[in-house]
Amino acid sequence: MKVIGSIVEMHKASLDLRNKRKSIGFVPTMGALHKGHTSLIEKAKKDNDVVILSIFVNPTQFTAGEDYHSYPRDIEKDKTTASDSGIDYLFLPSTDEMYPEGYKTFVNVEDITEPLCGKFRLGHFKGVATVVLKLFNIIKPHKAYFGEKDYQQLLVIRMMARDLNLDIEIINMPTIREGNGIAMSSRNRYLNQKEMVSAAAIYKALKISQEMVKDSERISQKIITEMERVIKNEEGIKIDYISICDPDTLEDVKIINDRALIAIAVRIGNARLIDNCIVEVR
Numbered sequence: 001m002k003v004i005g006s007i008v009e010m011h012k013a014s015l016d017l018r019n020k021r022k023s024i025g026f027v028p029t030m031g032a033l034h035k036g037h038t039s040l041i042e043k044a045k046k047d048n049d050v051v052i053l054s055i056f057v058n059p060t061q062f063t064a065g066e067d068y069h070s071y072p073r074d075i076e077k078d079k080t081t082a083s084d085s086g087i088d089y090l091f092l093p094s095t096d097e098m099y100p101e102g103y104k105t106f107v108n109v110e111d112i113t114e115p116l117c118g119k120f121r122l123g124h125f126k127g128v129a130t131v132v133l134k135l136f137n138i139i140k141p142h143k144a145y146f147g148e149k150d151y152q153q154l155l156v157i158r159m160m161a162r163d164l165n166l167d168i169e170i171i172n173m174p175t176i177r178e179g180n181g182i183a184m185s186s187r188n189r190y191l192n193q194k195e196m197v198s199a200a201a202i203y204k205a206l207k208i209s210q211e212m213v214k215d216s217e218r219i220s221q222k223i224i225t226e227m228e229r230v231i232k233n234e235e236g237i238k239i240d241y242i243s244i245c246d247p248d249t250l251e252d253v254k255i256i257n258d259r260a261l262i263a264i265a266v267r268i269g270n271a272r273l274i275d276n277c278i279v280e281v282r
């Protein structure tokens with residue numbers, strides 16, 4: 001595995017690969033790698049000649065008062081994980097090179113960045129879209145891999161790729177979970193044992209929502225109320241939102257008639273956790 005820290009060097013390596021007609025798969029991450037990340041890597045390896053992984057804790061996607069400084073950083077362990085999972089290039093750009101003094105350009109995807117997490121993390125998706133476009137320009141991948149756990153992020157990247165005519169295929173992969181159903185996340189490292197047990201209520205609530213839809217419940221508010229009840233039963237969880245919405249536009253759905261996204265964000269201790277599922281009515 002080749003580790004690259006400079007943008008110029010990464011540019012050059014990617015150009016060389018393209019000139020050699022190698023297909024490039026790209027997995028962008030913020031590190032503290034877990035099985036969710038490695039599932040993206042495995043898929044990228046299957047699909048491409050070469051896989052590039054980036055680890056960059058992107059300051060512009062953290063809003064004021066969020067966990068930018070305390071975000072888990074474990075670069076030595078990540079290097080081992082990356083190398084063990086067969087990564088060809090590990091790109092570790094510096095913050096100073098990504099955002100030099102006088103940096104002024106940001107990507108703003110409208111509308112779908114406003115509901116759900118957009119309401120609670122003002123400017124978050126602007127930071128996400130910006131850093132992903134920068135990484136795309138540096139790495140020049142043919143395909144890029146994103147997890148469905150961060151559903152709204154995935155939608156934002158897809159829309160950016162479509163609207164800005166990026167010649168990159170965006171591929172989504174299912175959420176990888178712990179044994180008790182909790183979606184794997186670098187931020188799970190913030191949870192103590194008791195909080196980890198409480199966090200299982202998120203998945204439990206999603207499961208109950210799926211059951212209710214299966215049992216012909218169509219009224220979103222009834223499902224949301226039941227999910228809230230399950231979550232509030234657990235100590236120390238604060239709900240940011242529970243939303244039942246259109247999976248493409250993220251607009252609220254009052255009556256579930258076909259496909260709907262059920263998305264949830266909560267705070268437990270120092271962690272803000274998100275999860276979601278898609279339900280379908282035939």
Ligand code: AMP
Binds near residue numbers: 037039146175183
């Ligand atoms: P992050 O390092 O948290 O920014 O995540 C990097 C990529 O991994 C994003 O595309 C995430 O959606 C994806 N990812 C994070 N957690 C999971 C998970 N539990 N299952 C599948 N993909 C994930």
